[in-house]
Amino acid sequence: MSENVRLGFIGCNYRGSGMLSLLSEMEDVDIVAVCDRIESNANKAAAIVTEKGKAEPAKYLDHHELLSRDDIQGVIACTAWLDHVNLAVDCMRAGKYIGFEVGGACSVEECWRLVYAYEETGVPCMMLENCCYGRNELALLNMIKQGLFGELIHMQGAYGHDLSHSLVSRIQERHYRTFHYHHRNCENYPTHELGPICNMLNINRGNRLLTLTSTASKARGLNARAAKMFGEDSMPAQRHWNQGDVITTVIKCAHGETITINLDTTLPRPYSRELCVQGTEGIYMEDGNRIYIEGISQTPHEWDCFAPYLEKYEHPLWKWFKNTGVKGGHGGMDYLVQRAFIESIRDNRETPIDVYDTATWMSITALSEDSIALGSMPVAIPDFTNGLWIDRRPDPKCRYSLDAVHNDLF
Amino acid sequence: MSENVRLGFIGCNYRGSGMLSLLSEMEDVDIVAVCDRIESNANKAAAIVTEKGKAEPAKYLDHHELLSRDDIQGVIACTAWLDHVNLAVDCMRAGKYIGFEVGGACSVEECWRLVYAYEETGVPCMMLENCCYGRNELALLNMIKQGLFGELIHMQGAYGHDLSHSLVSRIQERHYRTFHYHHRNCENYPTHELGPICNMLNINRGNRLLTLTSTASKARGLNARAAKMFGEDSMPAQRHWNQGDVITTVIKCAHGETITINLDTTLPRPYSRELCVQGTEGIYMEDGNRIYIEGISQTPHEWDCFAPYLEKYEHPLWKWFKNTGVKGGHGGMDYLVQRAFIESIRDNRETPIDVYDTATWMSITALSEDSIALGSMPVAIPDFTNGLWIDRRPDPKCRYSLDAVHNDLF
Numbered sequence: 001m002s003e004n005v006r007l008g009f010i011g012c013n014y015r016g017s018g019m020l021s022l023l024s025e026m027e028d029v030d031i032v033a034v035c036d037r038i039e040s041n042a043n044k045a046a047a048i049v050t051e052k053g054k055a056e057p058a059k060y061l062d063h064h065e066l067l068s069r070d071d072i073q074g075v076i077a078c079t080a081w082l083d084h085v086n087l088a089v090d091c092m093r094a095g096k097y098i099g100f101e102v103g104g105a106c107s108v109e110e111c112w113r114l115v116y117a118y119e120e121t122g123v124p125c126m127m128l129e130n131c132c133y134g135r136n137e138l139a140l141l142n143m144i145k146q147g148l149f150g151e152l153i154h155m156q157g158a159y160g161h162d163l164s165h166s167l168v169s170r171i172q173e174r175h176y177r178t179f180h181y182h183h184r185n186c187e188n189y190p191t192h193e194l195g196p197i198c199n200m201l202n203i204n205r206g207n208r209l210l211t212l213t214s215t216a217s218k219a220r221g222l223n224a225r226a227a228k229m230f231g232e233d234s235m236p237a238q239r240h241w242n243q244g245d246v247i248t249t250v251i252k253c254a255h256g257e258t259i260t261i262n263l264d265t266t267l268p269r270p271y272s273r274e275l276c277v278q279g280t281e282g283i284y285m286e287d288g289n290r291i292y293i294e295g296i297s298q299t300p301h302e303w304d305c306f307a308p309y310l311e312k313y314e315h316p317l318w319k320w321f322k323n324t325g326v327k328g329g330h331g332g333m334d335y336l337v338q339r340a341f342i343e344s345i346r347d348n349r350e351t352p353i354d355v356y357d358t359a360t361w362m363s364i365t366a367l368s369e370d371s372i373a374l375g376s377m378p379v380a381i382p383d384f385t386n387g388l389w390i391d392r393r394p395d396p397k398c399r400y401s402l403d404a405v406h407n408d409l410f
Numbered sequence: 411m412s413e414n415v416r417l418g419f420i421g422c423n424y425r426g427s428g429m430l431s432l433l434s435e436m437e438d439v440d441i442v443a444v445c446d447r448i449e450s451n452a453n454k455a456a457a458i459v460t461e462k463g464k465a466e467p468a469k470y471l472d473h474h475e476l477l478s479r480d481d482i483q484g485v486i487a488c489t490a491w492l493d494h495v496n497l498a499v500d501c502m503r504a505g506k507y508i509g510f511e512v513g514g515a516c517s518v519e520e521c522w523r524l525v526y527a528y529e530e531t532g533v534p535c536m537m538l539e540n541c542c543y544g545r546n547e548l549a550l551l552n553m554i555k556q557g558l559f560g561e562l563i564h565m566q567g568a569y570g571h572d573l574s575h576s577l578v579s580r581i582q583e584r585h586y587r588t589f590h591y592h593h594r595n596c597e598n599y600p601t602h603e604l605g606p607i608c609n610m611l612n613i614n615r616g617n618r619l620l621t622l623t624s625t626a627s628k629a630r631g632l633n634a635r636a637a638k639m640f641g642e643d644s645m646p647a648q649r650h651w652n653q654g655d656v657i658t659t660v661i662k663c664a665h666g667e668t669i670t671i672n673l674d675t676t677l678p679r680p681y682s683r684e685l686c687v688q689g690t691e692g693i694y695m696e697d698g699n700r701i702y703i704e705g706i707s708q709t710p711h712e713w714d715c716f717a718p719y720l721e722k723y724e725h726p727l728w729k730w731f732k733n734t735g736v737k738g739g740h741g742g743m744d745y746l747v748q749r750a751f752i753e754s755i756r757d758n759r760e761t762p763i764d765v766y767d768t769a770t771w772m773s774i775t776a777l778s779e780d781s782i783a784l785g786s787m788p789v790a791i792p793d794f795t796n797g798l799w800i801d802r803r804p805d806p807k808c809r810y811s812l813d814a815v816h817n818d819l820f
Contacts, residue, residue, distance in 0.1 A: 150634065153627050153677060154656035162711065213623040213786045217564050218666025224560065224690040246564035246688065248670050250658050250786065256628025260658050260670065267563060268704040269693045270711050278656065280634040283679045288698035294678040301572065301680050376623045376660065378786040 004030040005345050008072040008096070010063050010087060011079035012036040012045035015101060019078050019128075020045055022328045023338060024052035028346070033058040035066045063087060067094040074345045076128070076338070077101065080176040084362075085110045092123040099126045099341040099351070102191045104365020108382055111359035111366070115384050118355035126341050126351035127358040129195035131273065132402055133336035136306075137196040138315035140277055140284060144200050145405045146313070148293055149279030152201060157193025158262035158274035164225035167266065168236045181243040185216050186369035187263045188243070191361045193273045194261055195353070199402040200277065201257055204356045205392045209259075209381040212251045214368035216244030221266030241266075249368050251381070254389075261364075316410045317399060340400035352400045359384040414440045415755050418482040418506070420473050420497060421489035422446040422455035425511060429488050429538075430455055432738045433748060434462035438756070443468040445476045473497060477504040484755045486538070486748070487511065490586040494772075495520040502533040509536045509751040509761070512601045514775020518792055521769035521776070525794050528765035536751055536761035537768040539605035541683065542812050543746035546716075547606040548725035550687055550694060554610050555815045556723070558703055559689030562611060567603025568672035568684035574635035577676065578646050591653040595626050596779035597673045598653070601771045603683045604671055605763070609812040610687065611667055614766045615802045619669075619791040622661045624778035626654030631676030651676075659778050661791070671774075726820045727809060750810035762810045766802075769794040 005028060009020050012034055023029055034045035034057045042059040050056050060066045067075070067090055074097030077087050081103035091098035105111050118125050131137060143149065163177075170178045180188055201207050219241040226236035247263040262274065275286040282293035290303040297304045314322075321332060328335025344351045363381060371379045383389065394404035415438060419430050422444055433439055444455035444467045452469040460466050470476045477485070477500055484507030487497050491513035501508035515521050528535050541547060553559065573587075580588045590598055611617050629651040636646035657673040672684065685696040692703035700713040707714045724732075731742060738745025754761040773791060781789045793799065804814035 151630050153630060154658075154674070211786065213625065213660065213788070215623065215660045215662055215668055217668040220561050220563060220690050244666075244668075245690075246668060248564075248660050248668055250623065250625045250660060252625055252786070256654075258625050258627040258654075258656060258658055260672075262670075264564070264688075267688060267690060267693065268702065268711075269688070270702050270713050278674075278677060278679070280630050280655075280677060283677065285697060287695060292678065292680050301678075303680050376621065376662070376788040378623070 004028050005342050006030045006032045006071055006073050008033045008035065008066045008069070008075045009045060009057070010035045010066065010075055010077040011083070012041040016078035017044065017048060018329055019076065019334065019338070020048050021052070022334055023076065024049045024054055026342070029342060030054070031057045032072050033060060033066045033069060035060040035063050037061055063090065067091060067096060072096055074099065074341070076341070081180070082106070082176065085114060088125050089113055089117040092117040092121045092125060095121065095123055097124050097341070097345045097351070099128045102127060102129055102189070103362070104186070104188050104190060105362040107366050108363050111363045111382070111384060114355055114359050124344060124351045125355040125358055126344070126353045127191065127361060128337045128341060129191045129353055129361070130330055130333035130337040131192040132195045132199060132353060133333045133340070134196065135318050135331065136286065136310065137275070138318055139310050139313050141200055141402065142315045142405050143309070143313045144277070148281060148296070149277060150281030152257055152277070152279045154257065154278040155197045155201065155259045156261070156274060156276035157197055158264055158272065159189050159192050160262065160264045160269055160272040160274055162267065162269050163265045164221050164267070165229070168222055168226045168229060171236050181222060181241055181266070182239065183242055184369060185242045185244055185372050186365050187214055187247045187249045187261065188365055189263055189265070190249070190261055190364040193275060194259070194361055194364060196275070197259055198357065198361065201253060202403060203253070204360060204385055204389045205394065205403045206389065208254045208383055208389045209360060210252045210254050211378045211380055212249055212364065212367055212371060213376045213378050214247060214249040214371035215376045216372045217246040219244050219266070221245040225266070247368065247372070249364065316405065316407045320410045336400070343400065349398060350395060352395070352398050352402050356385045414438050415752050416440045416442045416481055416483050418443045418445065418476045418479070418485045419455060419467070420445045420476065420485055420487040421493070422451040426488035427454065427458060428739055429486065429744065429748070430458050431462070432744055433486065434459045434464055436752070439752060440464070441467045442482050443470060443476045443479060445470040445473050447471055473500065477501060477506060482506055484509065484751070486751070491590070492516070492586065495523055498535050499523055499527040502527040502531045502535055505531065505533055507534050507751070507755045507761070509538045512537060512539055512599070513772070514596070514598050514600060515772040517776050518773050521773045521792070521794065524765055524769050534754060534761045535765040535768055536754070536763045537601065537771060538747045538751060539601045539763055539771070540740055540743035540747040541602040542605045542609055542763060543743045543750070544606065545728050545741065546696065546720065547685070548728055549720050549723050551610055551812065552725045552815050553719070553723045554687070558691060558706070559687060560691030562667055562687070562689045564667065564688040565607045565611065565669045566671070566684060566686035567607055568674055568682065569599050569602050570672065570674045570679055570682040570684055572677065572679050573675045574631050574677070575639070578632055578636045578639060581646050591632060591651055591676070592649065593652055594779060595652045595654055595782050596775050597624055597657045597659045597671065598775055599673055599675070600659070600671055600774040603685060604669070604771055604774060606685070607669055608767065608771065611663060612813060613663070614770060614795055614799045615804065615813045616799065618664045618793055618799045619770060620662045620664050621788045621790055622659055622774065622777055622781060623786050623788050624657060624659040624781035625786045626782045627656040629654050629676070631655040635676070657778065657782070659774065726815060726817045730820045746810070753810065759808060760805060762805070762808050762812050766795045
């Protein structure tokens with residue numbers, strides 16, 4: 001059998017195609033099998049793999065068949081949100097590392113199912129949260145670990161991305177995401193900003209998320225978009241959307257830090273993750289690409305441009321990445337997060353984003369839904385580690401680590 | 411008796427000196443009397459008035475004596491926060507218009523006292539919230555009234571101002587503000603951002619603030635500042651400060667809009683009120699001075715610089731102000747807010763910021779204190795109008811109006 005890491009790939013539509021294409025370019029990876037409920041997607045996936053010069057993967061419509069193969073070490077899943085947990089549990093029980101795309105939970109219970117499956121099997125489970133490997137996010141992590149911000153106090157982030165056109169367009173094809181906006185009202189996509197923030201705050205490794213409140217604005221954006229696209233009297237323009245346009249969630253951490261995250265996906269706006277890092281020594285703001293560090297910034301109480309700081313405090317992973325050639329979508333983040341997963345399999349170690357991180361981040365969606373429904377009541381965020389967070393420490397040998405900066409591994 | 415507007419002035423220290431100096435330059439204003447508990451402050455105040463060529467005002471240590479004069483039509487008060495409500499009630503009962511500086515309440519009850527005193531006497535009461543007259547804020551108000559943002563959905567603001575040096579320095583002189591940070595934990599200064607946002611959302615005039623949650627970060631900034639200034643073992647560095655460094659308050663409005671405001675006054679940072687206005691047609695962001703309006707901005711999903719919009723949508727009040735010569739502190743806002751108060755007295759009409767606005771805005775401080783103490787529980791914001799907000803409409807004859815844009819009055 002090949003020395004390569006041998007993967008199965010599940011969910012081969014939109015996002016899946018891009019991720020699979022990138023994966024197929026990796027020399028040390030074999031795509032043994034692909035799986036999609038829709039046969040044409042599975043065929044398309046197999047073609048993506050062979051076009052990159054790799055052997056044709058086996059094709060399945062049912063993931064249980066894929067998981068029954070002995071030659072697969074790990075699975076990457078790019079399915080609809082609602083499939084993530086069941087798939088992940090099945091993978092762990094089948095002894096396959098599981099890396100799945102981002103998305104939130106519908107209940108706290110299903111997050112616990114992930115944790116229990118991991119604790120029963122010992123098989124790693126990783127949310128493939130690409131923004132954890134963003135260049136800015138990692139440079140900031142590096143600066144934080146070097147103490148430039150002092151003690152961290154308050155963080156902000158957002159998923160500020162106008163999806164209204166896509167959401168409204170996909171009603172006819174019954175795309176799952178659109179239906180979440182029709183039925184639910186919650187922080188449905190917290191991880192792009194919350195993942196990196198949790199890494200910076202050592203969440204589940206000496207700190208934890210304690211409580212949250214969540215507040216939803218009214219829902220008008222999708223109706224307005226649909227009215228522009230299809231007319232005021234069209235079905236999508238007349239539909240009642242439960243999902244508020246802007247969801248504001250405020251989280252309190254065990255060590256007293258606060259985090260504000262905004263979901264903002266149905267109103268016209270430029271893209272931003274609105275990251276803000278604030279400590280006793282300074283503040284970074286993604287919007288405007290600026291920073292102020294007391295005693296380091298050039299003029300007291302005036303912003304510096306972040307660009308030279310980014311150069312100076314580049315994370316060693318990104319220095320290495322730039323030297324070897326940045327590749328993959330979303331500015332390289334997709335490549336890095338896949339490599340983090342694949343090299344964990346190769347080296348037979350825990351994934352840098354583990355099941356506790358995954359469960360914690362996903363739970364925010366379900367908890368925000370509860371809080372909104374209860375009139376912004378504070379709700380407790382479970383400790384999915386059952387106290388292990390107090391003593392958990394970074395893996396000193398993982399170069400993709402997000403809780404420490406390992407210069408010596410590059 | 412002079413045709414001028416005849417004022418008494420109470421509280422003649424820091425902020426008071428500046429406001430009094432500006433007032434003393436107005437030809438149509440007589441400063442009949444000044445009052446401060448500290449005699450040297452009263453003397454200093456009288457000197458400020460005479461230096462500007464005006465008749466020497468009477469000097470008082472007790473405001474009751476000032477209020478007993480028949481020749482005073484209105485009072486401006488720049489006292490400590492805790493004195494605002496008692497002074498205002500005394501002024502209304504004495505038949506004097508009262509305009510007082512910004513600050514929050516310690517209880518909801520004292521906000522009701524303001525409302526009752528007004529309803530019993532019919533004498534106007536105005537918080538002198540200068541930021542309501544900021545150039546950007548008024549241009550945005552103008553744009554909102556013209557429908558450029560579509561239906562408003564979400565607003566953000568902050569008081570992002572590093573006061574740590576001043577707060578720590580003033581421990582020795584027992585400055586009142588420092589003591590609030592020692593004893594309390596709340597959104598202690600909401601109005602600079604909340605006032606303009608309430609104007610934009612028609613609060614108390616067709617809309618109202620419904621509920622809020624408030625969450626406090628840990629308190630580290632003042633200890634860190636004091637350690638730098640006086641050493642780690644100094645009293646201010648060792649003091650326990652109750653006031654969290656960053657307070658995040660999320661408000662829900664009757665018509666479904668959400669508002670997030672941040673108090674951020676004890677960590678090193680450049681000044682910003684972080685205003686963000688978001689509607690179904692676009693978004694404005696103070697940080698970065700930028701805007702995106704669908705169909706108007708040059709490139710889809712890319713920010714435009716706000717500067718040309720500011721020129722194009724200048725509020726008529728500011729057009730007039732620029733033509734006649736901008737004067738007064740804080741970029742002219744201090745002048746405009748004083749004129750709004752003075753001309754209301756002159757014209758014998760309601761103040762544009764009235765007792766209901768004042769009570770509503772001040773209550774946020776007390777309510778945020780409750781919410782924080784209760785673990786971010788949602789708390790109800792009283793309807794200080796008792797239902798009048800449903801039918802209240804802008805005054806068509808007030809050029810300083812903040813709920814309509816009266817081009818015809820300039």
